[in-house]
Amino acid sequence: MTLYRTIVFLLAAFYWLELFRHIDPAAFGWQFRFLTIWTLTANLIVAAQMLRLSLGRSTARWESFVSLVVVMNMAVVAQYWRLYFLDSANVTSGSGPVWWKEYYLHLTGPVLMWIDAFFLLGVFSRLKPVFVAVVILGVAYPLWVELLVHPLNDAPVGRVTAGLPYPFLNNMEFGQRLVFYAGVTAVNIVFVLVGWAIAQGVAAIRRR
Numbered sequence: 001m002t003l004y005r006t007i008v009f010l011l012a013a014f015y016w017l018e019l020f021r022h023i024d025p026a027a028f029g030w031q032f033r034f035l036t037i038w039t040l041t042a043n044l045i046v047a048a049q050m051l052r053l054s055l056g057r058s059t060a061r062w063e064s065f066v067s068l069v070v071v072m073n074m075a076v077v078a079q080y081w082r083l084y085f086l087d088s089a090n091v092t093s094g095s096g097p098v099w100w101k102e103y104y105l106h107l108t109g110p111v112l113m114w115i116d117a118f119f120l121l122g123v124f125s126r127l128k129p130v131f132v133a134v135v136i137l138g139v140a141y142p143l144w145v146e147l148l149v150h151p152l153n154d155a156p157v158g159r160v161t162a163g164l165p166y167p168f169l170n171n172m173e174f175g176q177r178l179v180f181y182a183g184v185t186a187v188n189i190v191f192v193l194v195g196w197a198i199a200q201g202v203a204a205i206r207r208r
Contacts, residue, residue: 001054001120002051002054002055004115004116004120005047005050005051005053005054005116005120006051008047008050008051008112008113008116009044009047009048009050009051011104011109011112012040012043012044012047012109013044013047015040015101015104015105015109016040016041016044018101019031019037019040019101027153027155028148028149028152028153029144029148029149029152029153029165033145033149033153033165034165034166035072035075035076035141036076036080036105036106038072038141039069039072039073039075039076039110040105040109042068042069042072043069043073043109043110043113046062046065046066046069046113046116046117047113047116049062050116050120050121053121061121063121063122063123063125063126064126064129064130064133065133066117066121066123067117067123067124067126067130067192067195068130068133068134068137069113069117070113070114070117070118070123070124070195071130071134071188071191071192071195072137073109073110073113073114074110074188074191074194074195075184075187075188075191076105076106076110077106077107077110078187078191079184080106081106083166083168087168089167089168090166090167090168091166091167091168092167118198118199118202119202122199122202122203123195123199124192124195124196124198124199124200125199127192127196130192130195131189131192134185134188134189134191134192135185135189137185137188138181138182138184138185138188139185141181142177142178142181145164145165145169146164146174146177149163149164149165150163150164151163153165156170157170158170158171158172159171160172160173164177
């Protein structure tokens with residue numbers, strides 16, 4: 001367990017630092033314009049705490065927070081690949097994605113986090129705080145990108161507007177974006193139930 005958590009932590013730390021080597025100083029919000037980086041940062045925090053647990057340096061399980069991060073990872077994986085397969089230009093711009101970064105951020109990293117959450121730590125024993133946190137996240141990120149990131153950046157440029165972090169958002173009118181944000185939050189609420197069902201299934205298998 002300790003070896004696994006050490007590897008997960010080192011990978012999360014490497015990718016978090018690697019992304020910040022390529023910050024555009026002219027872009028307001030830096031890498032935190034992207035929900036993917038919010039999720040990577042949360043993964044790094046969780047990985048650090050899980051490693052501290054394994055090393056006996058803490059007894060705090062942070063179970064509700066870890067449950068939220070499970071949902072954040074589900075959202076990143078589901079939304080990224082859905083939009084990517086519809087049209088890669090929805091989520092990438094310029095020369096396109098760097099494969100070893102994209103696969104970690106949108107697949108490998110989340111899977112590693114889920115393995116710890118479901119099979120080592122155990123999550124979703126308390127649903128109310130997770131539902132509340134998902135709703136708060138569903139308000140906080142749109143407010144961040146609409147009120148700060150959008151007006152303070154001029155790229156990427158879309159058919160309707162510019163400055164929103166993901167290219168496809170700049171092809172939407174404001175009302176369409178609100179519907180999209182609400183839809184993502186609704187799906188994330190469903191993901192809480194999916195996570196709870198997986199956790200219950202893993203616990204049932206362990207009891208056999």
